[in-house]
Amino acid sequence: MADAAVKGRFAVVGGGLAGLMTVIKLAEAGQHVDVFSIVPVKRSHSVCAQGGINGAVNTKGEGDHPDIHVRDTLRSGDFLLEQVAVKGMCYAAPGIIYLLDRMGVPFNRTAFAGATTGQQLLYALDEQVRRYEAEGKVTKHEFWEFLGIVRDEGGPCRGLVAMNLHTMEVKSFAADAVCLASGGPGIVFGRSTNSTINTGTAAASVYRDGAIYANGEFIQVHPTAIPGEDKLRLMSESVRGEGGRVWVPSDGGMDERSKTQRPPKGEPWYFLETWYPKYKNLVPRDVGTREIFHVCRDLKLGIDGKDAVYLDVTHIPAKTLDAKLKGVLELYEKFQGVDPRYQPMKIFPAMHYSMGGLWVDIEGDSNNLPVPGSPRNQSTNIPGLYAAGECDYAYHGANRLGANSLLSCIYAGMITGPAMVSYAKNAASTEGSTALLDREEKRWKERFAGIQKMQGNENPYGLARELGDLMTENMTVVRYNDRLTKALERIKELKQRWQNINVLDTAVGTTNQPLSFVNQLWNMLELAHVMTQGALLRDECRGAHYKPDHNLPVPSHRDPTQDPVWMAKWKERNDKWLKFTKATWTAEGPKITYEPVKFPVLEPEPRWYA
Amino acid sequence: MADTSGKQIILRVKRGGAGKEARWEEFALPYKPNMNVISCLMEVQRNPVTRDGAKTTPVAWEQSCLEEVCGSCTMYVNGKIRQACTALIDKLEQPVVLEPMSKFPLVRDLVVDRHSMFENLKRVKAWIPIDGTYDLGPGPRESQAAQQAEYVMSTCMTCGCCVESCPQVNSASAFVGPAILNQVRRFNMHPTGKLNAAERTRALMGKGGVQECGKAQNCVKVCPKEIPLTSSIAVMERETVKQAIKDFFSRGDGDATGSA
Numbered sequence: 001m002a003d004a005a006v007k008g009r010f011a012v013v014g015g016g017l018a019g020l021m022t023v024i025k026l027a028e029a030g031q032h033v034d035v036f037s038i039v040p041v042k043r044s045h046s047v048c049a050q051g052g053i054n055g056a057v058n059t060k061g062e063g064d065h066p067d068i069h070v071r072d073t074l075r076s077g078d079f080l081l082e083q084v085a086v087k088g089m090c091y092a093a094p095g096i097i098y099l100l101d102r103m104g105v106p107f108n109r110t111a112f113a114g115a116t117t118g119q120q121l122l123y124a125l126d127e128q129v130r131r132y133e134a135e136g137k138v139t140k141h142e143f144w145e146f147l148g149i150v151r152d153e154g155g156p157c158r159g160l161v162a163m164n165l166h167t168m169e170v171k172s173f174a175a176d177a178v179c180l181a182s183g184g185p186g187i188v189f190g191r192s193t194n195s196t197i198n199t200g201t202a203a204a205s206v207y208r209d210g211a212i213y214a215n216g217e218f219i220q221v222h223p224t225a226i227p228g229e230d231k232l233r234l235m236s237e238s239v240r241g242e243g244g245r246v247w248v249p250s251d252g253g254m255d256e257r258s259k260t261q262r263p264p265k266g267e268p269w270y271f272l273e274t275w276y277p278k279y280k281n282l283v284p285r286d287v288g289t290r291e292i293f294h295v296c297r298d299l300k301l302g303i304d305g306k307d308a309v310y311l312d313v314t315h316i317p318a319k320t321l322d323a324k325l326k327g328v329l330e331l332y333e334k335f336q337g338v339d340p341r342y343q344p345m346k347i348f349p350a351m352h353y354s355m356g357g358l359w360v361d362i363e364g365d366s367n368n369l370p371v372p373g374s375p376r377n378q379s380t381n382i383p384g385l386y387a388a389g390e391c392d393y394a395y396h397g398a399n400r401l402g403a404n405s406l407l408s409c410i411y412a413g414m415i416t417g418p419a420m421v422s423y424a425k426n427a428a429s430t431e432g433s434t435a436l437l438d439r440e441e442k443r444w445k446e447r448f449a450g451i452q453k454m455q456g457n458e459n460p461y462g463l464a465r466e467l468g469d470l471m472t473e474n475m476t477v478v479r480y481n482d483r484l485t486k487a488l489e490r491i492k493e494l495k496q497r498w499q500n501i502n503v504l505d506t507a508v509g510t511t512n513q514p515l516s517f518v519n520q521l522w523n524m525l526e527l528a529h530v531m532t533q534g535a536l537l538r539d540e541c542r543g544a545h546y547k548p549d550h551n552l553p554v555p556s557h558r559d560p561t562q563d564p565v566w567m568a569k570w571k572e573r574n575d576k577w578l579k580f581t582k583a584t585w586t587a588e589g590p591k592i593t594y595e596p597v598k599f600p601v602l603e604p605e606p607r608w609y610a
Numbered sequence: 611m612a613d614t615s616g617k618q619i620i621l622r623v624k625r626g627g628a629g630k631e632a633r634w635e636e637f638a639l640p641y642k643p644n645m646n647v648i649s650c651l652m653e654v655q656r657n658p659v660t661r662d663g664a665k666t667t668p669v670a671w672e673q674s675c676l677e678e679v680c681g682s683c684t685m686y687v688n689g690k691i692r693q694a695c696t697a698l699i700d701k702l703e704q705p706v707v708l709e710p711m712s713k714f715p716l717v718r719d720l721v722v723d724r725h726s727m728f729e730n731l732k733r734v735k736a737w738i739p740i741d742g743t744y745d746l747g748p749g750p751r752e753s754q755a756a757q758q759a760e761y762v763m764s765t766c767m768t769c770g771c772c773v774e775s776c777p778q779v780n781s782a783s784a785f786v787g788p789a790i791l792n793q794v795r796r797f798n799m800h801p802t803g804k805l806n807a808a809e810r811t812r813a814l815m816g817k818g819g820v821q822e823c824g825k826a827q828n829c830v831k832v833c834p835k836e837i838p839l840t841s842s843i844a845v846m847e848r849e850t851v852k853q854a855i856k857d858f859f860s861r862g863d864g865d866a867t868g869s870a
Contacts, residue, residue: 024743025743028742028743039672039674039680039682040724040725040728040768042680042681042728042767042768043674043675043680043681043682043767044674044680045674045675047675047679047680047767048675048677048679048680095745098745098746098747098748098749099740099743099745099746101748101749102738102740102746102748102749102802103738103740103749104738104749104760104764104797104800104802104803106752106757106758106760106761106764107757116679116765118679119679119765119767120761120764123764124738127731127736127737127738128737128740130728130731130732130736130737131735131737131739133732134732134735142725142728166717166721166723195674195675195676195680196673196674196676197674227644228644228646228649228676229642229644229645229646229649229652230646230648230649230652230676230695231676231677233676233677331677334678334696335644335646335677335695335696335698336644336698337644337698337700337701414743459655459656459657461652461655461656461668462656465656504655504658504667504668505667505668507627507667507718510627510628510717510718511670511717511718511721512670513668513670514655514667514668
């Protein structure tokens with residue numbers, strides 16, 4: 001598309017908020033877009049977001065300002081963020097909220113659309129994309145799974161190969177540029193708060209083809225989720241806020257930490273109240289998460305020996321509960337079949353969000369905002385391949401600020417669309433790439449023909465469960481190097497066992513879910529390898545990455561800047577570790593390098609959570 | 611807690627592909643507390659063996675969020691059309707019988723193709739026409755009451771329960787079904803959406819339109835989001851009549867409503 005007047009043809013993989021916003025921006029610029037999604041885009045994981053969407057709208061003159069939002073975001077991510085991208089996002093946030101309002105999201109002007117914000121926002125974008133689809137500017141390929149990019153040897157991305165999940169047909173598609181907006185990798189952890197479609201397979205595939213995966217070790221865990229055999233469902237933090245008490249049935253033993261006797265066997269032991277007499281059940285999220293994990297895993301005192309503790313609101317009058325927590329408690333009842341107003345809820349921390357993802361570039365201007373329309377914005381290290389949404393690494397650093405995920409997805413999409421158009425204007429024509437497309441299509445057909453013949457004795461779903469248990473055990477709340485080393489060995493062993501998989505289903509010409517899953521499982525193993533390797537090497541505590549053996553000491557003063565010895569240690573830690581982890585695929589496993597973070601917007605500040 | 615060791619769940623699944631005769635398969639699964647239909651199907655994936663000990667393939671079904679907001683896992687569970695994720699084993703009679711939706715083309719096992727619902731959303735222009743995504747400030751103000759009403763209607767996840775339950779949706783009819791009618795009502799209420807109200811309403815006047823509703827009222831009973839579908843249908847019936855009269859008297863004046 002060397003001539004700017006010629007309309008391009010672009011591809012977007014994923015139909016959540018980031019993907020659909022990218023589509024809208026491309027279509028609005030008069031381009032044609034092919035959207036690939038493994039489910040109808042309206043069923044994408046963005047529908048699950050229950051929180052709100054941040055934005056300094058300042059509706060009531062409360063003095064809110066985007067700079068405050070920038071600071072909160074950078075602090076929450078412990079400064080391991082792309083600062084220009086973050087500033088751009090926070091400054092764009094009020095405009096994004098107004099845009100969604102114009103699209104018909106029933107906001108009640110507090111930037112919040114009931115308990116189903118994600119659903120409301122996704123539908124608003126879905127409707128706009130449907131309008132472009134009706135106008136012929138967008139072609140949806142729903143129930144098509146992205147398999148891999150088509151790339152000149154070491155050169156730019158020329159298109160992609162995808163598979164029709166209703167017929168298992170494998171086909172290549174040319175594109176002037178491709179955007180991956182394929183979401184997070186929750187299913188690598190087996191059960192999480194993520195949808196079952198969130199395997200991370202698309203991101204892993206391009207990582208395999210040379211894209212850099214950054215900050216993979218940063219995984220956010222939500223402290224309270226409803227354990228389920230099929231998934232872990234988010235339970236709002238508001239339950240603790242409204243007076244919920246956390247306990248496990250006592251074993252009647254001695255508590256070494258507080259040097260007190262636990263209550264008689266079977267009676268409630270309120271461990272947070274024992275250990276944190278001041279904050280009790282209102283300890284910060286991370287602390288609550290770690291202690292619940294500790295009680296179940298290390299003390300083995302989880303309910304019935306399992307990974308669960310009670311979150312109890314039965315002491316609060318039902319009337320009060322209905323006024324404050326009705327929706328949340330109804331959700332519990334719907335999936336657990338018991339009324340939490342009269343029976344304590346069972347909860348456990350759950351993998352929730354990946355801060356890490358595909359490394360992307362951002363070009364900053366003199367105000368440290370992304371240059372509008374720069375082809376560098378959201379570009380991976382592969383020319384012509386872009387990434388946006390949970391599958392990019394830029395916006396959340398070491399820990400995501402609540403209510404920033406929806407915003408980051410929409411914002412990333414807003415700058416990715418124009419970036420792709422700019423890129424294509426200057427890129428060489430895709431003409432002549434037919435041979436390349438054919439070659440890659442053939443390669444993927446052969447790959448699946450190979451999987452189709454796998455008649456070993458490993459069940460792919462059983463293997464996936466083993467991987468999930470391994471990752472949840474070692475790569476969520478607390479991390480220890482000896483355990484991570486063992487986990488890495490296990491991942492390599494699982495990769496070996498993958499070779500001996502049984503595909504379970506040899507049907508052709510119709511939907512064959514195990515066939516697709518076997519390929520996805522390999523990609524999940526690749527990502528698990530990246531995450532675990534990154535975690536093993538990073539000897540520090542930062543945000544969601546918690547290594548008790550490598551924590552800073554407790555500062556002697558409440559304000560750590562008043563403790564020069566501590567400050568020196570803090571600075572030393574930052575000099576060593578305030579760097580993005582960058583993983584590059586090699587046949588032997590991920591090659592990890594580090595890129596120092598730049599601070600054009602805000603210098604790092606010390607923090608200490610006591 | 612009751613001793614549940616050795617307890618089994620019997621799952622009876624209608625299986626097969628398009629154009630082939632369906633077959634039934636039964637699975638005996640170990641009981642665990644708090645299971646739902648999805649976790650049973652996942653158990654079958656890990657051990658695809660029938661109750662008689664015969665090897666089989668994992669059951670094909672659609673799933674995604676498992677929180678009843680995506681609409682994917684709609685199927686018949688013990689004869690009732692619903693999402694499988696909220697179908698708790700402890701609340702179901704055994705054997706638990708699973709069947710695919712019948713008003714949509716069968717793909718395989720419990721997977722059907724609900725593409726037609728999304729096509730119908732296109733037909734009725736189910737969107738708010740906006741002037742680009744540039745920074746143009748907030749949209750028009752709406753009352754809290756109007757927002758509240760639209761909010762409930764906007765929670766439709768296009769799961770298809772209402773379409774499945776509707777006797778008027780069958781191989782001999784082109785009826786768009788309750789969900790689509792509700793979407794037209796929702797967009798026609800919105801201050802900007804109103805600009806295309808006439809077009810949307812007209813799209814419900816021809817073949818497959820609102821007049822094909824037979825007042826069975828099944829839809830409102832099966833809607834997992836408790837959307838007031840029958841009242842949306844009643845509103846659209848009135849609106850189509852009004853639109854027809856308006857169009858009759860403005861023949862030759864051209865269409866002032868414009869298009870998106």
